[in-house]
Amino acid sequence: HQSVEHINRALLAKEFTLYYQPKVNMRTGAIIGVEALIRWQHPEQGLLSPNRFLPFIEEHRLAVEVGDWVIDSALQQILNWQQQNIALGISINIAARHLRQVDFAAKLAAHLANYPSIAPNMLELEVLETSALGDLALVSKTLETCRDLGVGISLDDFGTGYSSLTYLKRLPTHTIKVDQSFIRDILEDPEDLAILDGVLSLAKAFGRQVIAEGVETLAHGDTLLRMGCHLAQGYGIARPMPATEVPTWLANWQ
Ligand code: G
Numbered sequence: 001h002q003s004v005e006h007i008n009r010a011l012l013a014k015e016f017t018l019y020y021q022p023k024v025n026m027r028t029g030a031i032i033g034v035e036a037l038i039r040w041q042h043p044e045q046g047l048l049s050p051n052r053f054l055p056f057i058e059e060h061r062l063a064v065e066v067g068d069w070v071i072d073s074a075l076q077q078i079l080n081w082q083q084q085n086i087a088l089g090i091s092i093n094i095a096a097r098h099l100r101q102v103d104f105a106a107k108l109a110a111h112l113a114n115y116p117s118i119a120p121n122m123l124e125l126e127v128l129e130t131s132a133l134g135d136l137a138l139v140s141k142t143l144e145t146c147r148d149l150g151v152g153i154s155l156d157d158f159g160t161g162y163s164s165l166t167y168l169k170r171l172p173t174h175t176i177k178v179d180q181s182f183i184r185d186i187l188e189d190p191e192d193l194a195i196l197d198g199v200l201s202l203a204k205a206f207g208r209q210v211i212a213e214g215v216e217t218l219a220h221g222d223t224l225l226r227m228g229c230h231l232a233q234g235y236g237i238a239r240p241m242p243a244t245e246v247p248t249w250l251a252n253w254q
Pocket residue numbers: 036037038049050051054070092093094095128240
């Protein structure tokens with residue numbers, strides 16, 4: 001399934017789908033949104049996770065087509081939930097190649113204009129810190145335009161790339177997502193705890209929110225709360241699920 005032709009056919013056949021993983025405020029219990037995670041419902045191979053096909057897509061211009069599909073699908077889903085009286089924002093992952101397109105922000109504005117009943121702050125872009133973003137001046141300008149549209153911006157997998165601090169300083173992000181590799185061992189590893197503490201101070205100084213990724217247990221949640229990190233996402237809260245399961249999950253939360 002690693003060819004441009006296969007991916008294009010899958011797009012046409014509507015074989016891609018988005019799963020959604022909730023993000024919560026553990027202190028208040030509020031649901032702050034969901035992250036959209038792409039899956040490929042392959043006719044022969046079943047449900048494929050992104051690591052099976054995204055690396056290939058991101059080497060090609062296809063990253064733009066798939067990325068545009070993700071933006072439109074997320075907006076469609078926000079509208080669909082709105083019509084069920086569910087006000088739920090969606091975060092989408094943006095590939096570096098997609099973000100580097102000079103018309104990225106203009107196209108995002110055009111997508112939003114197709115959904116006049118959706119407030120732009122219902123959409124958030126997760127920018128992957130590990131992917132070389134390339135021309136930082138261009139990316140920063142693009143993200144500023146997106147921010148000015150009202151769209152949220154978060155810096156994903158924070159701490160794992162080679163230019164975390166530069167990105168923190170230069171990119172207009174609202175939120176930092178601490179990579180799950182720093183969260184996993186916080187119960188037993190004082191060094192990871194020190195990293196988390198440092199990231200929380202940095203974020204505070206820069207006026208950014210922090211969300212912890214990969215929160216798998218209640219004990220992780222308790223430790224994070226004690227450290228002052230209230231926002232969390234992870235299997236301990238919910239696994240990524242199809243859109244149809246989200247309303248039931250919301251009704252049963254707490
Ligand atoms: O569930 P998980 O296997 O969903 O996702 C693995 C990784 O794939 C995520 O960490 C994320 O960075 C990436 N990913 C998931 N969905 C998308 C998407 O729609 N677009 C892009 N560019 N990356 C995605």
